[in-house]
Amino acid sequence: MSKLLLFAATGRVGSALGKRLVADGHEVHGVTRGGAGIKKLTEAGITPITGDIRNPSAFANSITGFDAVFLASADAPDQDRQEMAVIDLLAAQDAPHVVKLSAQSAGLPPPVSFGVQHRASEEHLASRLKSHTILRPVFFQQSILLMKDDIARKSSITVPMGTGQSAMVNIHDIAAVAACCLTDRAHSGKTYTLTGPEPVGFADVVAALSDLLGKKVKYTSPPAPIARIVMPFATGMPRWQTNQIVDLMVAIRRGAQQQVTADVETVTGTPPRNIQSFFEDHVADFTA
Numbered sequence: 001m002s003k004l005l006l007f008a009a010t011g012r013v014g015s016a017l018g019k020r021l022v023a024d025g026h027e028v029h030g031v032t033r034g035g036a037g038i039k040k041l042t043e044a045g046i047t048p049i050t051g052d053i054r055n056p057s058a059f060a061n062s063i064t065g066f067d068a069v070f071l072a073s074a075d076a077p078d079q080d081r082q083e084m085a086v087i088d089l090l091a092a093q094d095a096p097h098v099v100k101l102s103a104q105s106a107g108l109p110p111p112v113s114f115g116v117q118h119r120a121s122e123e124h125l126a127s128r129l130k131s132h133t134i135l136r137p138v139f140f141q142q143s144i145l146l147m148k149d150d151i152a153r154k155s156s157i158t159v160p161m162g163t164g165q166s167a168m169v170n171i172h173d174i175a176a177v178a179a180c181c182l183t184d185r186a187h188s189g190k191t192y193t194l195t196g197p198e199p200v201g202f203a204d205v206v207a208a209l210s211d212l213l214g215k216k217v218k219y220t221s222p223p224a225p226i227a228r229i230v231m232p233f234a235t236g237m238p239r240w241q242t243n244q245i246v247d248l249m250v251a252i253r254r255g256a257q258q259q260v261t262a263d264v265e266t267v268t269g270t271p272p273r274n275i276q277s278f279f280e281d282h283v284a285d286f287t288a
């Protein structure tokens with residue numbers, strides 16, 4: 001059994017990953033800024049490490065002695081520099097294997113949106129640590145849950161994705177791949193692009209939601225320049241973040257996430273979950 005460290009352990013991917021690793025009998029430690037995160041990790045059988053990734057040297061002593069490390073972080077204007085500082089601390093140790101959660105947009109020629117910083121972080125990782133694996137997921141199926149209030153209140157979804165499609169991937173498949181990569185160094189040096197089994201557009205999403213909820217759910221796609229102006233007010237997100245989202249949506253409109261890969265099944269031996277199974281798993285979330 002391995003001794004494993006998870007960054008962003010309370011996040012969507014980190015939570016699913018931690019649960020899986022604990023169930024498999026591994027010793028799992030997870031980083032959180034504290035508060036509710038400590039309770040959440042403890043209840044999941046994970047040893048909490050309190051720390052802020054913006055200042056990793058403050059908890060450097062707590063992140064040594066692991067067999068492998070899951071490096072994930074929240075999107076931020078300096079996400080690449082945050083991760084590079086962690087990579088430098090890990091590189092000073094006895095070479096743990098590092099699995100980095102990146103994004104498919106980091107692999108585009110050229111990288112776009114959140115992928116620009118992920119690519120810089122990936123390159124730093126490759127230059128500092130020989131034993132590493134990079135995971136580049138496309139749009140998470142679970143990101144549709146972020147729209148559930150609009151779906152409940154207005155029966156509508158507004159996303160600037162036009163008729164673009166993404167082979168949306170389920171976080172549980174990302175977690176399954178990450179678990180394999182953390183516990184088997186045969187995946188060292190590999191970069192996996194993680195997708196679901198088919199491209200999905202928001203016209204498909206509202207059709208599925210309309211069936212599921214028994215009411216018509218509408219899809220509106222504003223032009224990118226309008227979305228850039230409106231999104232910070234409509235979502236409450238900072239402008240740097242909404243601009244990144246619009247950049248990603250523009251790339252998806254041009255076909256950037258249409259391609260399906262076999263990587264989830266190649267690594268885990270199980271085909272990726274489709275969007276229908278995501279909706280079936282989340283009926284209660286959309287009907288609450």
Ligand SMILES: NC(=O)c1ccc[n+]([C@@H]2O[C@H](COP(=O)([O-])OP(=O)(O)OC[C@H]3O[C@@H](n4cnc5c(N)ncnc54)[C@H](OP(=O)(O)O)[C@@H]3O)[C@@H](O)[C@H]2O)c1
Pocket residue numbers: 007008009010011012013014031032033034037051052053054072073074075101102103104114137138139140143
């Ligand atoms: N959303 C998508 O469709 C998508 C697609 C591809 C790639 N990605 C990538 O996935 C990553 C996000 O993963 P996720 O969705 O699983 O995370 P998430 O659900 O957004 O959760 C964020 C995590 O980061 C932690 N965190 C936030 N600020 C922190 C800080 N200053 N110091 C330490 N920890 C901090 C939080 O922990 P505490 O709150 O407990 O401190 C939490 O565990 C991003 O890098 C994104 O680019 C996302």
